[in-house]
Amino acid sequence: MRTVSNEIESIKDPGPAPHVLRAADVNPRSEKRAEQQVAILFALSGVGSLLLIYSYVFIANDVFIFIPVMGNQHAQQLGLGIGMAMSLFFLGMAAIHWAKTLMSETEVVNHRHEFRSSDEDREDFIKTVKEGVAGVQLGRRKLIKRSMAASIGLFALPPVLLLRDLGPLPKKQLETTNWKSGTRLVTDPGDRPILASDLEVGSVVQVLPAIAESGEKGEHPERLLSDIAKDPVLLIRLRPEDFNLTPEKLAMTHEGIIAFSKICSHMGCAVALYEQTTKHLLCPCHQSTFDVTRGAKVIFGPAARPLPQLDITIDAEGYLIARAPFSESVGPSYWERNSQ
Amino acid sequence: MTTAEKRVGAIANFVDERTGAAGWVKKSLNKVFPDHWSFMLGEVCMYSFIILLLSGTFLTLWFDPSQREVIYDGVYEPLQGLKMSAAYASTLDISFEIRGGLLMRQIHHWSANIFMAAIVAHLLRVFFTGAFRKPREFNWILGIILVTLGLVEGLFGYSLPDDLLSGTGLRITSAIIQAIPLVGTYITFFLFGGAFPGVGFIPRIFTLHVLLIPGIFLAVITIHVMLVWYQKHTQFAGPGKTEKNVVGHPILPVYMAKAGGFFFIVFGVTAFLSAVASINPIWLYGPYTPGQISAGSQPDWYMGWLDGLVRMAPPWETHAFGHTVSWNILIPALIVPGILFTGMALYPFIESWITGDKREHHLLDRPRNVPNRTALGVMSITFVMISLINGGNDILATAFDLSINQIMWFSRISIFVLPPLAFVITKRLCLSLQRADRELVLHGKETGRLVRMPSGEFVEVHEPISEQKRFILTSHEQPTPLVLEDIDSRGVRRAGTLKNKLRVRLSKAHAVAIPKVTAQELKEIEHH
Numbered sequence: 109m110r111t112v113s114n115e116i117e118s119i120k121d122p123g124p125a126p127h128v129l130r131a132a133d134v135n136p137r138s139e140k141r142a143e144q145q146v147a148i149l150f151a152l153s154g155v156g157s158l159l160l161i162y163s164y165v166f167i168a169n170d171v172f173i174f175i176p177v178m179g180n181q182h183a184q185q186l187g188l189g190i191g192m193a194m195s196l197f198f199l200g201m202a203a204i205h206w207a208k209t210l211m212s213e214t215e216v217v218n219h220r221h222e223f224r225s226s227d228e229d230r231e232d233f234i235k236t237v238k239e240g241v242a243g244v245q246l247g248r249r250k251l252i253k254r255s256m257a258a259s260i261g262l263f264a265l266p267p268v269l270l271l272r273d274l275g276p277l278p279k280k281q282l283e284t285t286n287w288k289s290g291t292r293l294v295t296d297p298g299d300r301p302i303l304a305s306d307l308e309v310g311s312v313v314q315v316l317p318a319i320a321e322s323g324e325k326g327e328h329p330e331r332l333l334s335d336i337a338k339d340p341v342l343l344i345r346l347r348p349e350d351f352n353l354t355p356e357k358l359a360m361t362h363e364g365i366i367a368f369s370k371i372c373s374h375m376g377c378a379v380a381l382y383e384q385t386t387k388h389l390l391c392p393c394h395q396s397t398f399d400v401t402r403g404a405k406v407i408f409g410p411a412a413r414p415l416p417q418l419d420i421t422i423d424a425e426g427y428l429i430a431r432a433p434f435s436e437s438v439g440p441s442y443w444e445r446n447s448q
Numbered sequence: 449m450t451t452a453e454k455r456v457g458a459i460a461n462f463v464d465e466r467t468g469a470a471g472w473v474k475k476s477l478n479k480v481f482p483d484h485w486s487f488m489l490g491e492v493c494m495y496s497f498i499i500l501l502l503s504g505t506f507l508t509l510w511f512d513p514s515q516r517e518v519i520y521d522g523v524y525e526p527l528q529g530l531k532m533s534a535a536y537a538s539t540l541d542i543s544f545e546i547r548g549g550l551l552m553r554q555i556h557h558w559s560a561n562i563f564m565a566a567i568v569a570h571l572l573r574v575f576f577t578g579a580f581r582k583p584r585e586f587n588w589i590l591g592i593i594l595v596t597l598g599l600v601e602g603l604f605g606y607s608l609p610d611d612l613l614s615g616t617g618l619r620i621t622s623a624i625i626q627a628i629p630l631v632g633t634y635i636t637f638f639l640f641g642g643a644f645p646g647v648g649f650i651p652r653i654f655t656l657h658v659l660l661i662p663g664i665f666l667a668v669i670t671i672h673v674m675l676v677w678y679q680k681h682t683q684f685a686g687p688g689k690t691e692k693n694v695v696g697h698p699i700l701p702v703y704m705a706k707a708g709g710f711f712f713i714v715f716g717v718t719a720f721l722s723a724v725a726s727i728n729p730i731w732l733y734g735p736y737t738p739g740q741i742s743a744g745s746q747p748d749w750y751m752g753w754l755d756g757l758v759r760m761a762p763p764w765e766t767h768a769f770g771h772t773v774s775w776n777i778l779i780p781a782l783i784v785p786g787i788l789f790t791g792m793a794l795y796p797f798i799e800s801w802i803t804g805d806k807r808e809h810h811l812l813d814r815p816r817n818v819p820n821r822t823a824l825g826v827m828s829i830t831f832v833m834i835s836l837i838n839g840g841n842d843i844l845a846t847a848f849d850l851s852i853n854q855i856m857w858f859s860r861i862s863i864f865v866l867p868p869l870a871f872v873i874t875k876r877l878c879l880s881l882q883r884a885d886r887e888l889v890l891h892g893k894e895t896g897r898l899v900r901m902p903s904g905e906f907v908e909v910h911e912p913i914s915e916q917k918r919f920i921l922t923s924h925e926q927p928t929p930l931v932l933e934d935i936d937s938r939g940v941r942r943a944g945t946l947k948n949k950l951r952v953r954l955s956k957a958h959a960v961a962i963p964k965v966t967a968q969e970l971k972e973i974e975h976h
Contacts, residue, residue, distance in 0.1 A: 117967040119889075119922045122915035124688035124695075164547055178724065182550075189551050189723020197716025203709030207702050218480040218694045220680055220810060223583050274638040274648070281643045282633065296739060314739065334643040337619075337738035370739065375623035375758075375777065376644070377616055378741040392743045393620060394759045395842065395852050408853055410758060410776045412765035440623040441774040442633045447767040 124215075132209045142209035149202035156194025163187025282445070283437045285317070285338050287418060292318035293367070293428040296340065301427040304363055307345040312382045314370060315341050317430070338438050340370035340378065341418050343428070346387065350401050357403045360419040362428065367418040368404045369438040372396060374411035376440045389415070413447065481703045482683035482696035486577075489570040490676075491707060493594075495714040496563035497669060503556040504658065510546055512538035513608065513654035515647050524731055532610075532735030535650050539609040539730055554722035560602055561727075562718060564750040567595050575795075575825050577812040579682045581805075585796040587679075590672045592793040597661060597668070599750055604657040606728065606748055610650055615736025616745045619644065620755075627777040645738060685811045685923045687916045694810070744842055753832045756839030757784060760859045788828075802954045804930045816885070817924045819878035820958045823871040830870040834863050875960075882962040885921045888913060889965040890973055922964045930955040 131138035163184050171183040225233070246253050292301045293315040307313065316339050319331065331339075348364040360366075368389070372379045377393035382400075388407070389398040396411030398404040404415035416438050419431040437445055464470045481487075514534040520527050522537065523544050542549035571591060574580055580588035603621070607614040622644045626636045641648025680694045689695050697703045733742060747755050757780035764775040791798075799821065800806060815822040837844065838859035845852040892910040900906055913921075932948045 119919055119965065119967050119970060121690075121919055121923070122687055124686075125914070125916050169545075169547070184547065185550050186723055188548050189554075189719055192551070193716045193720035193723055195716075196712045196719055200709040200712030200714075200716060203705045203712070207705035207709065211701050211705060213697065213702060215695055216478075216480050216698050217688070218478070218680065220692050220694060222808060223679070271638065275641040275646065276637060278633045278637045278643075281637075316739075333645050333738060337644050340739040375620045376738075377619055377745070378739055380741045381743060392741055392745050392842065393616065394755075395856065396763075406763055409856070410761045410763055410780075412763040412774070412776055440626060440777070441765060441772045442626045443629045443631075443771055443773070444633055445772040446770040447765070447772045 127214070130209060130213070139210070142205070146202050146206045146210070149198050149205060153195050153198035153202065156191045156196070156198060158191070160188055160191030160195060163191055278444075282439070282442060285434055285438060286319075286335055287317050287339065287341075287430045287433045289430060289432050290423070291430045292423070293341065293343065293420065293430070294318045302343070303426050304365060304422055304428060305426075307343065307365055309345050309347055309364065310384055311345055313343045315343055315367075315428075337376070338369075338371055341367050342370045342379070342382070342389070343367050343420075344382065344387075344400055346401065350387065352401050353403050357417060360417055360431070362420050362422060365420065365428070366400065367420045367430075368398075368400075368415040369418065369434065370415075371439040372411060373406075373413040373415055373438075374409070374440060379415065412441070476677070477698065477700050479677065479680070479699050480694050480696045481699070482681055482694060484684060486573045487681065488710065489566055489573050491710055492566035492714055493563060493570055494669065494673070495711045496559045496566060496718070497665065498711070499559040499715055499718055500556060500563060501662065503552045503559065504662075506552045507542060507549075507556060508658055510538060510542050510549065511535070511608070511654075513651045515610070515645070515650050527731065527734070530735060533650065535608060535610040536730070536735045539611075543731060551719075551722055554725075554727050555718055557606070557727045558721045558725075559718045560605060561748065561750075562714075564595075564598050564602060564748075567591075567598055568750075571595060572825065572829070576815040576822060577682070577684075578809065578818060578821065579812055580796045581809040582796075582800065583679060583808050584675075584682075587672055587675045588796050589793050590668050590675075592789060594665070594668055594672065596789060597665060601657060601661045601665070602748055603751055604653040604661070608650060608654060608657060609728075609730045610736050611730040612733040612736050612740060612742055613730075613745060615645065615738070616741055617747055617751075618649065618736075619738065620758075624777055624781045627774040628782070629771075629773055629778075645736070680810070682810050682812050684814075686920050689811065691808070691810050744846070746840065746843065749836070752839035753835035754781060754785060754839075756835035756837065756841070756859070757781070759841060760835070760838050760856060760863065762860075799958075802930075802951060802958050803927055804955065805927070811923075813924065816878040816881040817926075817961070818958075819875045819882075819960060822878050823874040826874040827867045827871040831863065831867045834859055834866060838863075879960070879962055882964075886962055886965055889918050889921050890969065918965075918970075922966075924964070926961045926964055927959045929959040 132142045133139075163186075167184040167187055169184060172180045173183045173186070175181050175186075294301055294317070296314045296316045299316075299318070301318065302313065302315065316331070316336070343365055344367075345365045348361075351358060351361065351364075351366070353361070368379075370378050370380070372391040372393065374391065374394055374396050377391050379389050379391045379396075379398065381390040381392055382388075383390065387400045389400060389404065390396070391398075391409070391411070394410050396409030397407050398411070398415055399407045403417060406412065406414060416434050416436050418434060420428055421431045423429045436447070441447070460470070512534045516534045517531055518534050518537050520530050520532055520537050520540065522528070522540055524540055527540065539553075542553055544550070574588065574591065603617065607618050607621075622636050622640060625639065626632045628635065636644065637646075639649060639652070640646030641652075681696075683689050683694055683696070697706075734740075746752065758777065761776045761780040764779075766773040766775065813821075815825075838856065841852055841855040841859070844850060844855055892912040895909045895911050897909045898906050899909055930952055932952050
């Protein structure tokens with residue numbers, strides 16, 4: 109099937125170029141010098157080891173020294189590192205210099221053999237395998253064959269099952285947050301409730317749902333990290349005329365204050381960058397950009413959905429509260445998410 | 449016999465009488481290793497791996513892989529009194545309170561980067577020189593397994609300190625797993641031990657990072673190196689070198705001294721970098737909390753290209769029947785890398801299918817002599833480089849005062865345009881280099897010496913090149929395209945004609961070459 113163009117006459121192999129002797133091979137003085145060089149390299153390695161020991165034992169942890177270009181450096185870390193580097197590097201250099209200048213350097217030729225086994229070996233192999241398989245008599249023992257297949261199939265299940273307790277089932281955890289109707293918005297950090305008048309036009313505040321003080325013995329319950337992974341909300345105050353929202357979404361704002369989930373609808377990073385002049389929110393992970401005036405509509409980047417908007421209002425005391433929980437899951441998409 | 453010789457002899461006798469090792473060891477010590485700088489890339493991988501094992505073991509002595517919340521009371525003032533995981537607090541302790549701890553952390557991180565860089569360089573060397581061809585396909589596949597494992601091991605490693613940067617990386621990792629249709633949500637909840645960030649992920653990836661994956665690494669690296677040993681190393685073509693031999697230095701003493709010395713040099717350079725160049729200063733990032741993030745969040749470079757692909761993905765999601773499929777995550781994070789790595793693993797078989805070449809190859813190709821393969825390699829590098837650039841688009845935008853949106857659009861368009869362009873240009877370059885080789889063999893090298901002829905004409909004197917060099921430039925094979933008949937001997941159309949047509953076309957493209965100089969041509973020119 110295949111023809112090789114080397115049927116044309118190639119240029120002949122002239123054989124290797126003549127072996128060139130090194131200076132140390134012919135000149136005893138060069139040889140002596142090479143020997144000394146190797147010894148110096150070994151000595152430098154020793155100096156490195158000593159520097160490391162000195163730095164470890166005698167340099168205090170709080171000493172900084174000024175080194176041009178590098179600036180202030182932690183003396184111990186630098187001494188340990190440079191000592192270690194020297195001790196290793198010069199050891200290697202010494203060995204290689206020794207090998208290159210003094211050790212015998214004649215090239216040797218090994219021969220290769222094809223890896224394929226001989227035909228007799230292969231036939232023997234096939235015969236042995238066939239005899240072995242025939243000895244098992246699987247063809248005749250239908251009952252054994254079937255019961256074995258069934259038991260091996262079952263055998264595969266327990267290892268998978270044993271991993272079941274790695275974690276809880278998702279249940280509704282991805283769909284729910286700690287925002288309920290009437291939950292107060294509190295600052296993060298600080299846990300202070302917020303009056304609408306606290307926010308000036310153009311300001312941005314990160315808030316969390318207030319934790320009910322109903323913990324046993326009056327203890328203040330802690331927020332779990334998994335709550336902080338879905339609860340954070342950004343409050344942004346614009347002039348009401350800046351909004352370009354549907355009536356329903358506009359009704360979810362309060363006097364120009366609009367609230368979005370801070371968890372990116374793409375991969376769940378915190379959407380932390382707000383640009384006042386353009387009124388855009390930008391996620392630093394993958395640069396999805398959301399237009400605040402249009403209900404956090406995606407205007408750039410890989411995110412496919414706007415940030416969920418939280419319906420807010422004020423309570424009797426004038427503090428900002430959630431009027432209703434989020435109407436959709438916050439954070440990244442998943443198979444069970446009903447996005448319609 | 450001296451006493452030392454007697455003692456060694458006695459030990460050797462003791463071992464050999466119980467194992468019969470002498471014969472095997474003798475044969476192994478006579479093994480020959482060819483010399484070429486590019487063969488050291490694989491060595492760098494292996495040495496970095498050893499450095500990783502040593503420095504990693506040191507770190508485990510103090511690292512506490514737990515997400516248990518603690519209040520930091522160590523010596524680093526800016527973080528005192530803050531709540532953080534025990535993992536993060538113990539990493540701070542290693543950095544500030546254990547003498548040499550920061551150095552070891554930096555050695556570990558630097559050598560991880562060097563490990564991955566050396567793997568990529570080694571992989572490219574093997575690819576461009578055709579070292580993956582029969583009989584070395586197994587080793588190629590083992591190599592692909594190693595690079596894939598390296599990506600995962602690296603991601604787990606830099607995630608362990610549980611700082612704000614790596615926590616963000618885990619957030620993205622969890623979103624990728626969560627995007628898998630049907631099972632994604634369940635897998636994330638099981639892996640993380642609950643809703644993100646859960647309580648179990650850091651201790652679990654710790655076990656994977658220090659036990660399971662290094663164990664697999666060790667096993668695969670051992671087989672990888674033993675196969676090199678058993679199959680004998682490839683060599684570049686040259687005088688005295690054939691497909692049937694291997695020319696080089698025997699293990700003892702030169703190769704042993706050089707390779708051993710090189711280990712210490714790699715270790716020394718890594719230690720030097722770690723002494724003077726800060727890497728992953730986690731105390732500047734702060735502990736992880738999902739509500740915060742730092743601008744310019746970047747993964748390590750070997751994951752950066754994947755992040756770049758995710759960044760440039762179009763905002764596509766399918767919503768149907770109450771379910772969501774996130775193409776904007778699945779395509780760039782799982783499907784494209786899946787295709788790339790599978791394609792890479794299968795490449796030796798694809799190439800031998802195209803060329804119809806089923807023989808063993810022990811002489812390496814010069815990349816220019818296989819233009820199609822070289823062009824394919826450069827095309828893939830271009831693809832990854834564009835992705836990597838886009839992975840750093842925020843950094844580039846701030847450093848060079850550019851618009852992120854423009855960089856993103858540049859990447860989105862050029863990821864389709866530039867790789868094919870790179871293919872075409874590389875193929876042309878290879879053919880030009882072949883032409884240059886041909887010139888060199890026929891007319892010798894330019895000396896820069898101009899001579900005026902009696903007729904007034906100026907000519908440059910060319911100096912003939914050595915016989916050895918001539919042989920090196922012409923000893924390669926030039927394949928001819930496959931010829932496949934559509935109709936077989938009995939007049940029946942072959943099955944799978946379309947497949948055959950494709951194969952013939954690919955093989956034709958693969959065989960494009962500038963004819964090399966033949967002995968005949970050289971003789972003719974010498975008679976002039």
